[in-house]
Amino acid sequence: MLLGAPELLKTESRSVVVRAQVRGGPVSGVILKHFRDDPVCGLDDWAGAEFLTQRGLELGPRFLAGALESRLFVLEDLGRGPTLEALLRGEDARAAFGGVMTTARLAGQLHARTLGTQAEYELVRQALPPRHERVRVENARFLLEHEGRLLRWLAAVEAEAAPGLHEDLEAVARSLADPGPFLAFTHGDLAPSNVLFAPGGARLIDFEYAGMRHALYDALMWLVTVPFPDELVARADIAYRITLSSQCEAAQVDSQWARARATVALARTVNLFQWLHPRVLEEDREWAPGFSERAALLHHLARCRALLATADGFPGLARTLEALESRLRERWTVPPHVWPALRQEGL
Structure with missing residues (x-):
């Protein structure tokens, strides 16, 4: 060859x-x-x-x-083709909308077909120079070890931590470390740039953050991290849930589904405040192309609040983030990010 x-x-x-x-x-x-x-x-x-x-x-x-x-x-080589990001930055609203829906179904297939495969994955991963710690445990540990960074933000805007904040963070971390029926193989960085529409069909690329963790970690793309219209978020969530539910009974139960979404949304929103320094209060910088750090923080808080409205539990963490959001919105007026392909009315 x-x-x-x-x-x-x-x-x-x-x-x-x-x-x-x-x-x-x-x-x-x-x-x-x-x-x-x-x-x-x-x-x-x-x-x-x-x-x-x-x-x-x-x-x-x-x-x-x-x-x-x-x-x-x-x-x-999968061949040449546009990524989901390229579709969103293009001019074809139908292609972009369909690309997000295809991505949600693709993630659902990935998770539905890898539920219960922890042992099989570990055989592959540990046959290489082994990992000292599972990725989901790393995620949980980071959330707890850097609680002080969230408190630093609260102090910077003169907001109070609600009673039960630490206990709620511990509960979220436990669910990350042990997702129970939602444990599946995840991509780990399901950004629009990592979904390729190749000649042979849609495929996920670049698995650098992959591992066995909470399945809905990948669903964060449309639920929290990437700004999409509410209708598209709802439809992607339904498509993903239907696909995952074919193999995951917990995904069929409304209360468990709502709590699972709230869990990963809370973790990611707190993570963003752990990654970004309060200097953002003085200077806004780019977080992703066309999307500033302030816009990202406010978007995460709003999406997390919406998901918490349908779930029970986490009152201390919910009230803390609501207080933080209120303080930040008093300071900032940030226009919402709209992808070029989704600027048409109704999308």
Whole structure:
């Protein structure tokens, strides 16, 4: 098998990604990924692709080979096509709307078909240089260990922490560490740029933050992190829930579903305040292309509040975030972010 001239797709401190055509091989093209400064992310990416390939799940690129000593692994090239982000930044509202719905169903398939596969995934991941801690435990630990960063924000805007805040954070962390019936293999970074509409269909790419965790961690894309119209959020949530419910009885129970959504929304909203410093109060900066840090904070708070309205529990954390949101809205007036493709009325 001979490789044609390489095409550099990405180069950064963490990894280098190259595309190459194949001459005389079983596939027409390959993607070569060399991870450098963050071997944990590189190995999680490798393990995720290999795990899905072993299970015959055509939801991402097929794993072909890897060389640990070179920190290199090879995937089948899915071909060229737009990402969901490209659709959202385009002019075709129907394509963008449909892309989000397809993504929700794709995530539902990923989770429904990997429920109860913790042991199988661990065999793949721990056969590589092993992880010292499961990703969902890392997520839970970070939430609790950096509670002080949330309190720093409260002090900065002269808001009070409601009684029960710490206990609610502990409850959220426990659900992250032990998701029970919602434990599934997750992509871990389900951003619009990581959904590719390839010639063979929609696929997820770049599994650098993949692992077994709460399934709805991936649903955060439309529930909380990415600004979409309310109608699109509701429809994506329904499509995802229907797909996941085919294998997950807990997803069929309204109370459990509402609490699961509130749990991951609370975790992500608190995480954002843990990641960002209160200096945002003095200077707004870009969080994502076309989306500022202030806009991201207010969007997370509003979406989290909406999801908490349908769920029982977490009163201390809910009231604390409401107080924080009130203080920030007194300071900031931020126009909502609207994707170019969704600017038409009614979308």
